[in-house]
Amino acid sequence: xxxxFQFREEAGWSHADxxxxxxxxxxxxxxxxxxxxxxxxxxxxxxxxxxTQCMVDRDDHFEPNLAFCKGCGICxxxxxxxxxxxxxxxxx
Amino acid sequence: xxxxxxxxxxxxxxxxxxxxxxxxxSPCPGCPLELALRLLGKILGSQDxxxxxxxxxxxxxxxxxxxxxxxxxxxxxxxxxxxxxNATGLSRQYRRSGQDATVVCFxxxxxxxxxxFQALSGAAERGExxxxxxxxxxxxxxxxxxxxxTTPIGAKTATTPVGPKQRGKSTRRKNLPLLxxxxxxxxxxxxxxxxxxxxxKKLLKAKEKKNEGLAYIHLFAPCPTGWGVPTHQAIExxxxxxxxxxxxxxxxxxxxxxLTHQVKKPxxxxxxxxxxxxxxxxxxxxxxxxxxxxDYEYEFLRHLTEFRKCVATKHQTAGE
Amino acid sequence: MxxxxxxxxxGKKGMLNMEGTEFNxxxxxxxxxxxxxxxxxxxxxxEVLALYPITPQTEVVEEISGFYASGELDAEVVEVEGENxxxxxxxxxxxxxxxxxxxxxxxxxxxxxxxxLQAAGYRVPIVMVNVNRETPGITAVSSGQQDMISxxxxxxxxxxxSSCQEILDSIIMAYRLAEDFDIxxxxxxxxxxxxxxxxxxxxxxxxxxxxxxxLAPLKDQxxxxxxxxxxxxxxGTHGILEGYLELRYKHSTALERAKVKFDEIDKAFERHFGRxxxxxxxxxxTADADMVLVASGSLSGTxxxxxxxxxxxxLKIGLIRLRMFRPFPRERLIETLRxxxxxxxxDRSICxxxxxxxxxxxxRALSPEIGYIPMMSFIDGIANMDVxxxxxxxxVRILQSASEGDSYQKVTWIGMEEE
Numbered sequence: 034x035x036x037x038f039q040f041r042e043e044a045g046w047s048h049a050d051x052x053x054x055x056x057x058x059x060x061x062x063x064x065x066x067x068x069x070x071x072x073x074x075x076x077x078x079x080x081x082x083x084x085t086q087c088m089v090d091r092d093d094h095f096e097p098n099l100a101f102c103k104g105c106g107i108c109x110x111x112x113x114x115x116x117x118x119x120x121x122x123x124x125x
Numbered sequence: 126x127x128x129x130x131x132x133x134x135x136x137x138x139x140x141x142x143x144x145x146x147x148x149x150x151s152p153c154p155g156c157p158l159e160l161a162l163r164l165l166g167k168i169l170g171s172q173d174x175x176x177x178x179x180x181x182x183x184x185x186x187x188x189x190x191x192x193x194x195x196x197x198x199x200x201x202x203x204x205x206x207x208x209x210x211n212a213t214g215l216s217r218q219y220r221r222s223g224q225d226a227t228v229v230c231f232x233x234x235x236x237x238x239x240x241x242f243q244a245l246s247g248a249a250e251r252g253e254x255x256x257x258x259x260x261x262x263x264x265x266x267x268x269x270x271x272x273x274x275t276t277p278i279g280a281k282t283a284t285t286p287v288g289p290k291q292r293g294k295s296t297r298r299k300n301l302p303l304l305x306x307x308x309x310x311x312x313x314x315x316x317x318x319x320x321x322x323x324x325x326k327k328l329l330k331a332k333e334k335k336n337e338g339l340a341y342i343h344l345f346a347p348c349p350t351g352w353g354v355p356t357h358q359a360i361e362x363x364x365x366x367x368x369x370x371x372x373x374x375x376x377x378x379x380x381x382x383x384l385t386h387q388v389k390k391p392x393x394x395x396x397x398x399x400x401x402x403x404x405x406x407x408x409x410x411x412x413x414x415x416x417x418x419x420d421y422e423y424e425f426l427r428h429l430t431e432f433r434k435c436v437a438t439k440h441q442t443a444g445e
Numbered sequence: 446m447x448x449x450x451x452x453x454x455x456g457k458k459g460m461l462n463m464e465g466t467e468f469n470x471x472x473x474x475x476x477x478x479x480x481x482x483x484x485x486x487x488x489x490x491x492e493v494l495a496l497y498p499i500t501p502q503t504e505v506v507e508e509i510s511g512f513y514a515s516g517e518l519d520a521e522v523v524e525v526e527g528e529n530x531x532x533x534x535x536x537x538x539x540x541x542x543x544x545x546x547x548x549x550x551x552x553x554x555x556x557x558x559x560x561x562l563q564a565a566g567y568r569v570p571i572v573m574v575n576v577n578r579e580t581p582g583i584t585a586v587s588s589g590q591q592d593m594i595s596x597x598x599x600x601x602x603x604x605x606x607s608s609c610q611e612i613l614d615s616i617i618m619a620y621r622l623a624e625d626f627d628i629x630x631x632x633x634x635x636x637x638x639x640x641x642x643x644x645x646x647x648x649x650x651x652x653x654x655x656x657x658x659x660l661a662p663l664k665d666q667x668x669x670x671x672x673x674x675x676x677x678x679x680x681g682t683h684g685i686l687e688g689y690l691e692l693r694y695k696h697s698t699a700l701e702r703a704k705v706k707f708d709e710i711d712k713a714f715e716r717h718f719g720r721x722x723x724x725x726x727x728x729x730x731t732a733d734a735d736m737v738l739v740a741s742g743s744l745s746g747t748x749x750x751x752x753x754x755x756x757x758x759x760l761k762i763g764l765i766r767l768r769m770f771r772p773f774p775r776e777r778l779i780e781t782l783r784x785x786x787x788x789x790x791x792d793r794s795i796c797x798x799x800x801x802x803x804x805x806x807x808x809r810a811l812s813p814e815i816g817y818i819p820m821m822s823f824i825d826g827i828a829n830m831d832v833x834x835x836x837x838x839x840x841v842r843i844l845q846s847a848s849e850g851d852s853y854q855k856v857t858w859i860g861m862e863e864e
């Protein structure tokens with residue numbers, strides 16, 4: 034008895050509308066970006082350069098979506114006003 | 126086009142489409158390749174996009190797993206040997222059947238400069254209608270950082286180690302973007318991820334130009350893991366590559382060269398190499414040698430941009 | 446001739462091709478095997494073709510280029526820079542929905558090996574002509590089936606033809622087979638280089654409308670999946686564990702289905718065009734035969750002549766011409782070979798590691814079903830060496846003595862051994 038097929042086609046077709054794969058990349062993080070809102074002038078460079086494009090627009094500042102932020106620190110490094118600071122996960 | 130708010134950079138205007146990728150993808154933290162892919166989707170939009178990719182670092186992102194996918198784009202997984210040939214087949218059939226399509230071949234330097242170069246050069250010569258983006262991380266990163274044809278002289282990789290008899294790679298890199306421009310294709314350009322507006326403009330121009338023939342973009346994309354760059358400095362490395370003229374930003378339309386970003390006072394190559402561990406072993410004379418390479422390549426390029434004055438004939442100005 | 450198709454397709458008067466001859470008439474031509482292949486491909490209206498020359502196939506790409514230049518062939522023709530790219534181009538074009546074609550030979554076939562495997566695994570219904578020639582290693586510009594044999598586990602359907610007419614007809618049948626919704630497997634149509642590639646014979650070139658009519662049933666089938674711009678579909682996904690296994694299973698079972706399907710298509714072809722080749726195998730005087738020769742390709746004509754000669758001398762001998770090598774026509778071979786007294790297999794290639802012919806090795810795997818029958822491997826026709834009447838008569842003598850219970854040598858390198 035042959036098991037039920039996963040693929041509806043004969044060959045290897047994937048369908049994003051059926052299964053959109055996603056990794057829990059937030060769990061990779063060892064440091065998180067913390068914003069000092071007073072320094073932020075809402076230029077958006079942090080969001081532009083963020084490799085995971087996980088910055089959420091909060092109208093007057095951007096906030097990383099920590100579910101997917103890998104903690105690379107590019108936002109902190111690229112911010113012209115140094116508004117982000119990387120803080121070790123687990124530290125207060 | 127714009128719904129940009131307040132003080133936001135005008136560069137946002139170029140990224141008006143939705144990110145077609147899933148939120149959690151496999152590239153290492155700080156990987157410019159991930160940024161490149163997400164921005165490419167945002168710039169070009171998914172309406173008529175067909176992406177092709179090879180086994181590489183981009184493959185776990187581009188190519189699905191069983192019936193699942195990492196993005197909502199139309200995608201085709203190619204072989205490294207025939208990446209440009211697969212894109213040829215797709216674009217020819219779309220052209221023939223009257224379907225609007227922007228076929229983008231998205232490959233690393235190993236595919237573009239080495240094993241898949243024949244197919245790429247053939248597609249360029251035939252004037253195939255697609256965009257070829259080579260993300261250049263100067264080696265075979267997915268297999269564990271081995272040297273490729275674009276690995277620069279002096280660089281330490283897993284197959285060009287440093288020891289008493291070898292000091293990293295002993296030969297210079299292949300200047301692939303220049304080689305592609307020498308095919309006199311409608312569009313060849315270099316870009317990198319520190320200069321996003323430049324990248325976006327070039328991608329949009331490539332989309333337009335691909336209707337006349339092959340459009341090629343050589344995207345400098347450092348590999349933090351493979352090069353020994355702290356993850357937060359990946360974009361800084363891109364920027365310094367431009368500022369030192371190690372990776373000048375230019376475009377060429379049918380062999381007519383233009384610098385798209387003039388560096389007024391180029392910094393010494395040390396400003397670039399000091400950020401990267403793969404150059405840690407280099408002594409002063411070796412750095413001088415690299416500086417000479419950079420100076421030569423830049424001078425060569427500058428002469429090419431001046432060359433346009435000599436050949437501004439009727440044919441060339443009319444776009445041939 | 447299918448009367449309905451004739452009415453539908455050929456009823457239009459005054460349609461002229463570029464030569465000024467009538468479009469709707471079957472034409473009798475004296476053409477080479479290569480020309481027959483080019484005609485066969487052109488008649489199927491491929492939409493994307495990738496052409497790269499290699500001896501002895503070159504004439505195929507030249508003629509197709511001519512059809513394109515004259516307007517007879519309306520298609521995207523890619524004058525590609527190598528065979529590897531040729532296979533990649535038509536694979537992707539097929540994934541995007543095109544009917545696609547290419548032609549190659551030997552060095553070209555092995556140069557596209559990674560793409561060949563991909564095409565099969567991607568299950569794209571493309572058709573490729575392979576003009577058999579010896580493979581690299583010993584430089585040779587000569588005939589031999591080693592190229593085809595070296596790709597036998599690629600997952601392609603492999604058909605071997607033996608006349609110029611059969612080349613043309615088999616390409617038309619190949620599209621029916623490859624594109625069948627139940628099959629969706631690429632098909633390689635093989636013929637002997639030099640012998641058939643350059644041999645000119647009388648060939649009936651069907652009119653385009655008749656070919657359209659023959660291929661029309663494909664349009665009534667469900668639509669195979671196609672890569673369309675803007676649709677969230679990925680092609681060539683990673684097969685993970687059971688996912689990979691499932692795709693392999695589907696591929697393998699599709700090849701099993703292809704056997705009977707090919708027989709059916711052969712019958713349909715006969716109804717439509719009045720010519721039949723027997724499907725998977727073509728049998729000649731095997732019903733009452735004690736001894737059977739198994740051959741393939743252009744040497745089959747000579748073998749048939751020897752069968753007639755020996756029959757005249759009272760020998761009960763027959764011939765099986767293998768038309769399908771992948772999938773291997775197990776069932777029909779078993780049915781034909783069961784109860785015979787001796788079997789001789791002529792191979793134009795070597796099965797390294799077995800020191801015998803590869804088709805012979807595969808036939809030996811049928812022993813549990815056909816019982817113990819003396820079986821001999823004859824290696825002949827390597828590198829253009831002529832498989833002459835005398836050579837085949839020599840094989841028959843060995844076969845006859847074995848059938849009478851004498852001891853026999855399992856493998857004979859005809860041409861290497863003193864008689």
